[in-house]
Amino acid sequence: MNLTLDRLLPEHSAAITSVTATGMASERMAALGLIPGRQVTLLRRAPFGGPLHLRIGPTELMIRRTDARAILLDHVHRWKPRHKP
Amino acid sequence: METAAQALSERSRTGGLRTRVVAVVGPPNTGKSTFFNRITGASARVANWPGMTVDITTARVLLGDAMVKLADLPGIYTLDGHSDDEALVRRFLDAVALDAIVAIVNATRIELQLPLVLALRATGVPLVVVVNMSDEARKLGVGIDTAKLSDAIGAPVVAVSAKYGEGIEPAQRALRTTLEANAAPARADMAAVPSRALREAESARICAHAVHMPVVLPVGTSAALDRVLLSPWVGLPLFFLAMFGVFEAVYGIAVPLQDAMKWLLDAFKNDVVAPLVAPAPAIVRSFVQDGLVDGVGTVATFVPLMAVFFGAMAVIEDSGYLSRAAWLMDAAMARLGLDGRAFVMQLMGFGCNVPALLGTRVMRNRAARLLSMLVIPFSLCSARLQVFLFMTSAVLSPRAAPVALFALYLMSFAAAFLTAFVWKRRFASHEPLMMELPPYRLPTLAMVASEAWRATSHFLHRATAFIIVGVLLIWVLTHFPASAAPAGPDTIAGHLAAWLAPVFAPIGIDPVMSITLLFGFVAKEIVLGGMAVVVGAGPNELAGAVAARLDWVAAMSFMIFTLIYTPCLSAIATIRNESKSLRFTVLATAWPLALAWLASFAFYQGARAFGL
Numbered sequence: 001m002n003l004t005l006d007r008l009l010p011e012h013s014a015a016i017t018s019v020t021a022t023g024m025a026s027e028r029m030a031a032l033g034l035i036p037g038r039q040v041t042l043l044r045r046a047p048f049g050g051p052l053h054l055r056i057g058p059t060e061l062m063i064r065r066t067d068a069r070a071i072l073l074d075h076v077h078r079w080k081p082r083h084k085p
Numbered sequence: 086m087e088t089a090a091q092a093l094s095e096r097s098r099t100g101g102l103r104t105r106v107v108a109v110v111g112p113p114n115t116g117k118s119t120f121f122n123r124i125t126g127a128s129a130r131v132a133n134w135p136g137m138t139v140d141i142t143t144a145r146v147l148l149g150d151a152m153v154k155l156a157d158l159p160g161i162y163t164l165d166g167h168s169d170d171e172a173l174v175r176r177f178l179d180a181v182a183l184d185a186i187v188a189i190v191n192a193t194r195i196e197l198q199l200p201l202v203l204a205l206r207a208t209g210v211p212l213v214v215v216v217n218m219s220d221e222a223r224k225l226g227v228g229i230d231t232a233k234l235s236d237a238i239g240a241p242v243v244a245v246s247a248k249y250g251e252g253i254e255p256a257q258r259a260l261r262t263t264l265e266a267n268a269a270p271a272r273a274d275m276a277a278v279p280s281r282a283l284r285e286a287e288s289a290r291i292c293a294h295a296v297h298m299p300v301v302l303p304v305g306t307s308a309a310l311d312r313v314l315l316s317p318w319v320g321l322p323l324f325f326l327a328m329f330g331v332f333e334a335v336y337g338i339a340v341p342l343q344d345a346m347k348w349l350l351d352a353f354k355n356d357v358v359a360p361l362v363a364p365a366p367a368i369v370r371s372f373v374q375d376g377l378v379d380g381v382g383t384v385a386t387f388v389p390l391m392a393v394f395f396g397a398m399a400v401i402e403d404s405g406y407l408s409r410a411a412w413l414m415d416a417a418m419a420r421l422g423l424d425g426r427a428f429v430m431q432l433m434g435f436g437c438n439v440p441a442l443l444g445t446r447v448m449r450n451r452a453a454r455l456l457s458m459l460v461i462p463f464s465l466c467s468a469r470l471q472v473f474l475f476m477t478s479a480v481l482s483p484r485a486a487p488v489a490l491f492a493l494y495l496m497s498f499a500a501a502f503l504t505a506f507v508w509k510r511r512f513a514s515h516e517p518l519m520m521e522l523p524p525y526r527l528p529t530l531a532m533v534a535s536e537a538w539r540a541t542s543h544f545l546h547r548a549t550a551f552i553i554v555g556v557l558l559i560w561v562l563t564h565f566p567a568s569a570a571p572a573g574p575d576t577i578a579g580h581l582a583a584w585l586a587p588v589f590a591p592i593g594i595d596p597v598m599s600i601t602l603l604f605g606f607v608a609k610e611i612v613l614g615g616m617a618v619v620v621g622a623g624p625n626e627l628a629g630a631v632a633a634r635l636d637w638v639a640a641m642s643f644m645i646f647t648l649i650y651t652p653c654l655s656a657i658a659t660i661r662n663e664s665k666s667l668r669f670t671v672l673a674t675a676w677p678l679a680l681a682w683l684a685s686f687a688f689y690q691g692a693r694a695f696g697l
Contacts, residue, residue, distance in 0.1 A: 025517040032520075044316075051518070053315065059197070062415075
């Protein structure tokens with residue numbers, strides 16, 4: 001199953017299988033933790049086709065949907081937030 | 086005796102009084118600038134680095150017996166990256182021999198940021214590693230063994246919380262020891278930096294035994310706040326409310342301070358300067374009072390505005406809200422070739438364009454930044470509002486005045502969007518908008534105050550001379566030849582206006598009113614005063630005199646021109662300083678002028694064609 005990150009539903013997690021971006025986009029993705037093998041969670045999407053709000057490990061970041069298209073995912077599942085006691 | 090000799094040999098060994106040069110390097114969102122301010126005190130200043138046409142924050146501190154010049158380089162993700170900032174850091178490391186590099190990382194992101202540290206180590210420049218935000222790491226359960234990390238990297242590692250001032254002294258000690266152990270500066274050897282894959286592999290190996298990351302992170306306050314602040318229905322209205330709040334703060338706090346400053350300057354002018362120059366000839370008196378003192382006054386009245394604005398900006402930025410505002414607004418701005426941060430700055434511009442122009446520093450891509458500097462001057466600032474409030478009430482009926490004002494606000498947005506649309510290809514940013522949304526943090530008063538101080542002093546440092554020279558130039562134009570009445574038709578300005586009459590006639594502005602546009606070029610605050618001088622009316626008769634001179638179509642045309650043609654001399658000075666390009670400054674002055682004329686022409690001739 002190959003889903004791109006821009007198609008992931010909010011409050012779902014998935015594993016990154018590959019990143020097809022090049023140049024500056026790929027450098028930035030690596031630096032922010034969008035690396036194959038990592039778990040990514042889509043927290044929400046901005047209205048009117050705006051950017052995505054993601055969480056990777058402890059980092060939360062924003063990425064435009066056009067850039068998110070270059071990230072391929074697998075093992076999609078619902079994300080259950082764990083609240084602080 | 087022995088200690089003196091030791092000190093002497095120490096001194097000769099470290100090259101006597103040679104200033105040691107240290108660069109602070111790290112990714113964005115690591116609290117790099119906060120750390121920089123901590124170790125350097127309040128001595129930091131933004132200045133052009135010799136040989137590089139770019140502003141770098143630097144500070145001099147005494148560490149032990151060595152004078153150290155520290156440079157706060159812009160945040161970078163990798164050493165071999167393609168962004169503007171990454172190219173700048175590379176250029177700096179190529180050009181400047183360094184005594185040490187302080188590499189700073191965010192403790193909670195250490196797994197991702199260690200590869201940069203390893204790249205810096207490979208350059209061969211002595212390294213000190215600062216692991217910042219250790220307070221947040223503790224809360225999240227991130228454990229970092231600094232001793233193991235230090236062994237693995239082969240450089241001292243210090244855990245720091247710059248925000249709370251923890252670990253600053255050990256960091257200074259580590260830097261001092263490193264400087265003492267390495268007498269001569271070194272050039273960074275970029276060829277020695279290993280490939281990304283190798284760096285990442287080594288980083289993963291080191292983190293595996295020196296860093297403990299919790300498996301699942303608890304969802305904290307930030308997530309709860311985001312659920313409200315970033316929700317589609319509440320987030321956007323709240324954003325506009327927050328902007329309105331900042332706006333109100335600038336008006337509520339800065340404007341009274343500005344008035345107080347004006348009052349003080351007037352008192353100084355009338356009670357101190359006037360008696361001093363009383364014996365001098367009239368032209369000298371006028372030069373000192375209306376040229377020099379007013380020039381200084383123009384600069385001084387900006388100070389409260391800048392301080393309050395940058396205090397508010399620091400709160401928005403340090404709290405983590407700025408990047409979230411960018412997230413909320415990005416959808417609309419992306420279509421105009423801008424990003425969400427540009428919109429925040431454009432809104433800020435409705436208070437005052439000058440700090441908004443300086444605020445574009447948060448945008449790290451040059452093209453994107455230039456485009457937003459081209460757009461911001463169309464924001465209808467408080468000084469222009471003052472002119473419009475006066476003119477609409479003088480010329481229009483009480484029913485029509487608010488409609489005209491609203492139309493001017495709409496035109497302000499239209500001019501900005503049109504400009505972005507026309508120029509977005511010329512200033513296209515190729516940098517992807519991907520950035521961290523840091524957790525919400527409570528800004529400290531010290532951080533807010535230091536940011537306000539830094540931005541204000543930077544503005545004064547850079548723009549003062551330009552503005553005073555501009556004011557003096559306008560003074561010469563409106564006061565020479567000395568035999569003519571000030572700003573009258575026989576002065577240089579009057580001749581200029583007569584000569585330009587064919588340009589202004591089609592938009593309904595007569596030569597007398599076009600002289601006031603010359604005043605408006607300096608600052609919109611002096612337009613009304615200038616108008617009073619030109620039409621020869623006291624402050625109380627001015628409204629009547631203007632109404633007698635202009636019908637509503639001509640007045641509206643005058644206001645449209647005033648809205649669009651240029652914000653003020655200070656804004657142009659800021660654009661020049663920030664862009665460091667004369668060509669761009671000329672464009673940023675000429676484009677609005679042309680747009681202003683076209684808009685006024687379309688309105689004036691259109692209205693006249695309809696028989697109005």
